[in-house]
Amino acid sequence: MNFDVVIIGGGLAGLTCGIALQQQGKRCAIVNNGQAAIDFATGSMDLLSRLPNGENVVNFDRAFDALKAQMPTHPYCLIGKSQVIEKAKEFEVLAQKLKLGLLGSVEQNHHRVTPLGGLRATWLSPNSVPTVMANKALSYNSIAILGIEGYHDFQPQLLADNLLQQPQFAQMSIRTGYLRIPELDFLRQQSREFRSVHIAQSLEQNIVFKALIQEIELEAKDVDAVFLPACFGLDSQEFFNRLQDSTSLQLFELPTLPPSLLGGRQHKLLRQRFESLGGTMMNGDRALRAEFEGDRVKQIFTQIHENEPISATHFVLASGSFFSNGLVSEFDDIYEPVFHADMVKTEQFDPTNRFTWTTKRFASAQPYQSAGVVINEHCQLQKCGQKIENLYAVGSVIGGYNAIELGCGSGVAVVSALTVADHILANLAQ
Ligand SMILES: Cc1cc2nc3c(=O)[nH]c(=O)nc-3n(C[C@H](O)[C@H](O)[C@H](O)COP(=O)(O)OP(=O)(O)OC[C@H]3O[C@@H](n4cnc5c(N)ncnc54)[C@H](O)[C@@H]3O)c2cc1C
Numbered sequence: 001m002n003f004d005v006v007i008i009g010g011g012l013a014g015l016t017c018g019i020a021l022q023q024q025g026k027r028c029a030i031v032n033n034g035q036a037a038i039d040f041a042t043g044s045m046d047l048l049s050r051l052p053n054g055e056n057v058v059n060f061d062r063a064f065d066a067l068k069a070q071m072p073t074h075p076y077c078l079i080g081k082s083q084v085i086e087k088a089k090e091f092e093v094l095a096q097k098l099k100l101g102l103l104g105s106v107e108q109n110h111h112r113v114t115p116l117g118g119l120r121a122t123w124l125s126p127n128s129v130p131t132v133m134a135n136k137a138l139s140y141n142s143i144a145i146l147g148i149e150g151y152h153d154f155q156p157q158l159l160a161d162n163l164l165q166q167p168q169f170a171q172m173s174i175r176t177g178y179l180r181i182p183e184l185d186f187l188r189q190q191s192r193e194f195r196s197v198h199i200a201q202s203l204e205q206n207i208v209f210k211a212l213i214q215e216i217e218l219e220a221k222d223v224d225a226v227f228l229p230a231c232f233g234l235d236s237q238e239f240f241n242r243l244q245d246s247t248s249l250q251l252f253e254l255p256t257l258p259p260s261l262l263g264g265r266q267h268k269l270l271r272q273r274f275e276s277l278g279g280t281m282m283n284g285d286r287a288l289r290a291e292f293e294g295d296r297v298k299q300i301f302t303q304i305h306e307n308e309p310i311s312a313t314h315f316v317l318a319s320g321s322f323f324s325n326g327l328v329s330e331f332d333d334i335y336e337p338v339f340h341a342d343m344v345k346t347e348q349f350d351p352t353n354r355f356t357w358t359t360k361r362f363a364s365a366q367p368y369q370s371a372g373v374v375i376n377e378h379c380q381l382q383k384c385g386q387k388i389e390n391l392y393a394v395g396s397v398i399g400g401y402n403a404i405e406l407g408c409g410s411g412v413a414v415v416s417a418l419t420v421a422d423h424i425l426a427n428l429a430q
Helices: 012-023 060-070 075-079 081-097 156-163 182-188 196-206 209-220 238-245 261-276 409-429
Strands: 002-008 028-032 110-113 119-122 142-148 173-179 225-229 250-254 280-283 287-293 296-302 310-317 328-330 333-335 380-383 386-393
Touching (some): 002 409, 075 081, 156 173, 196 261, 209 225, 310 409
Parallel strands (some): 142 225
């Protein structure tokens, strides 16, 4: 098997890179082992929400110099400000083409409502979730937050109490209530199965649509807007849109505690797009090791193709962080298991010294969360201090930054993916 590009990992980063390459007629394969972070994510995509010193970011362009001064190892600082902004804008266009239904712009962060009723700065959000700009109040006077009876991953009262602490919601009248949906009774008997995915599945199969609308209208009474848990519509937003069209109420959906359906829906659209462009998806397979020839990767071996290596002109590592086994930790080492690429080492964090992996305060940002591989400005990887010409890293396998602390996980994924696609396309054209 021979391809122009083989990508290891089919999450947000791998698929974005694969789509950009397929769109230009390159032959790509994605070797993908399992679920990705996006399957659990909120649906909102952060470019940069905070600086390392804790300051909130409103505009990426204006915040960049401070980021560079405070954290020069951040992949954005290696890729460069103008390239990051260009690729972020390119993703906004791609997202529109893919009909991801995302609102927002690189010009200014907005705030999204978290599953616990906080507000978090973000770059792009699904058009079905409530968002607020900086200090502006939401344009509704009254809202109802409605949960689903027996479903614990969405707590209307907690959400309401926390939202009322936010200046943008403080003047609002917020009511809470629960939808009684008899079609879900069989799930209630096995409470561990009572999750957003199962609720959405059973509603699509069983729902008496009219009864659900009546229940929402009964509980909402005469409010201006209704916040529902994102449990309506498994594969797409279509079911939620139908609910919206069938009532005069303004409905919004909120991400639930993970897994949240909003990210899963995006994942499906990205995968469909890659495949419809002719990309080869090798699902359920795991890249195990690689064979090198000088400063290039020659081929990789996978679990299914252990005796029939896959070769390509370029390879992209998009295998994610610990969450997806893109990084592995043992007692005294954190490493990247496929290529054994060089890992980022800083004054605060050394992957071979476990005493540097955590801080004493449980709730603080933990140094191990910035673990990952070393890249250069083109996102090329290095091994034993040597650059590997045809091997790149994209997304959360890259080290030198903490995506949870800074709010930049999806941004790094798509910006690095489109940067790598550009570099590969230029190289293949030579
Ligand atoms: C609960 C949750 C909420 C989040 N919320 C937000 C948010 O609000 N905003 C935001 O910006 N970001 C958020 N993120 C982070 C964001 O989703 C990730 O940063 C981003 O999706 C990372 O994408 P990735 O493609 O780099 O990695 P991943 O999504 O981890 O994908 C890596 C893929 O590679 C596969 N893989 C690994 N090793 C191999 C191998 N050897 N062979 C084959 N396949 C392999 C894995 O199975 C996986 O499918 C959230 C993440 C989580 C988990």
